[in-house]
Amino acid sequence: MLSKVIAAAYLALWISSCAFTSAEDPYMTRALQLMSETPLIDGHNDLPWQFRKLFNNELNKVDLYNLETTHTNIPKIKEGRLGAQFWSAYVPCETQYKDAVRQTLEQIDVVHRMCQKYPEVFMFAISSQDIMEAFNMNKTASLIGVEGGHSLDSSLGTLRTMYQLGVRYLTLTHSCNTPWADNWLVDTGSEPSQHNGLSPFGKQLIVEMNRLGMLIDLAHVTEAVMKQVLDMSVAPVIFSHSSAYSVCPHKRNVPDDVLIRVNQTGGIVMVNFHNDYVTCSKTANISHVADHFDHIKKVAGAGIVGFGGDYDGVTRLPEGLEDVSKVPKVVAELLRRGWTDEEVKAALGNNLLRVLSNAEKVRDSLKRKSPDDVPIPYKEVENSCRTSYGYHSAGAIQSLSTLALVLTLALQALISVTVS
Secondary structure: OHHHHHHHHHHHHHHHHHHHHHHHOHHHHHHHHHHHHOOEEEEEEOHHHHHHHHHOOOHHHOOOOOOOOOOOOHHHHHHOOEEEEEEEEOOOHHHOOOOHHHHHHHHHHHHHHHHHHOOOOEEEOOOHHHHHHHHHOOOEEEEEEEEOHHHHOOOHHHHHHHHHOOEEEEEOOOOOOEOOEOEOHHHHOOOOOOOOOEOHHHHHHHHHHHHHOOEEEOOOEOHHHHHHHHHHOOOOOEEOOOOEOOOOOOOOOEOHHHHHHHHHOOOEEEEOOOHHHHOOOOOOEHHHHHHHHHHHHHHHOHHHEEEOOOEOOOOOOOEOOOOHHHOHHHHHHHHHOOOOHHHHHHHHHHHHHHHHHHHHHHHHHOOOOOOOOOOOOHHHOOOOOOOOOOOOOHHHHHHHHHHHHHHHHHHHHHHHHHHO
16 A cells, blocks of 8 residues: 555656656657657666666565666656566576576566566556556556577577566577577677578577567677578567667667668667667767667658667666656657657557567467477587487487478468468
8 A cells, every 4th residue: 555655656746747847848748748648668678687686686675666776766667658668587698508597587587576566567568458458557568578599598498488477579699699599799700600690490499489479689689680580580570779770880780771671571670778879989868869760760761660778788878868767858859850749659659569469460370380399409509517308319300300490481481471
């Protein structure tokens, strides 16, 4: 009961604050109006990682109403009008081949527990319908994205289990190669390519993600992986927290030819606010962030852009965007630059709702297809921390895997024509 009273008090304070701000700025008035009609859906927030770093995931020691050491807390969420959030289940690359799966499951668990601890603020969500239901209840829809393919330990069974636990996107790599995909650092020349993009198992994984209805997140991968996935995925893809390469030539950003392909395949690029990806320097401001929105709209249309702030996952943020409460300022800036109400609503949440809904339609069209149970070849994952159980006929499995992949890709192409 006390938590509901506190929530109501913060809401009243927020409304008062918004009224004061909007009275000074007609663009902010319009921004807040649009945000009351369409949920702001952010693609990436690392608050769960802060729970682990600061509190060892002991949520009993956390008060999200008063936590001041993070970019995100409940008052900031309310002031920022956060309608839906993909919370990142992230663990570092150092966990690969060790305890990545366990640690990722613990990050998934902490998101569930956060929603249970603050039911007056968060509603756990797994679908486009859930997002709108939470928005209509004035709650923040809380979805999970796993940030880094190393979290799977190259297991399709682990992928499926995480989907059952509510994970709705997988970032294929973080800042390390997996046994089946190259990460963005390969494009900088600082790491060698291991797969020229995706390995055959990596392609199996894409097909299985389409079957499940799990969004494929291409933030953190090489250009080769981006293009391979865009060529083969039946469902639209996302970049959960990446910006425009032409505005800031950082390899974590998305080049123009890929932006065009994202448009052609109905996907979305959710703009990252990290200074290093906004201006390729240590400093940035709101105008610089809006430049990325403008560029993506110019190259590929307002139908592929969204918000992916990367709060609590980065150390440098633009002046004026220091925490999640400040996001409406970006919306006001877009309006100031001549974005129409419909374009702003698309960027706020309608684009992501469309992408997720289309992934769900692909899932439903594939419901008669059996789960892929052919494992990655043992020689590709063999190490001192892994046993060989389940690999009694490795050669036969490899040959069956290749045949199954060829047949599945042919089926995917057929389904793609049907769905479109």
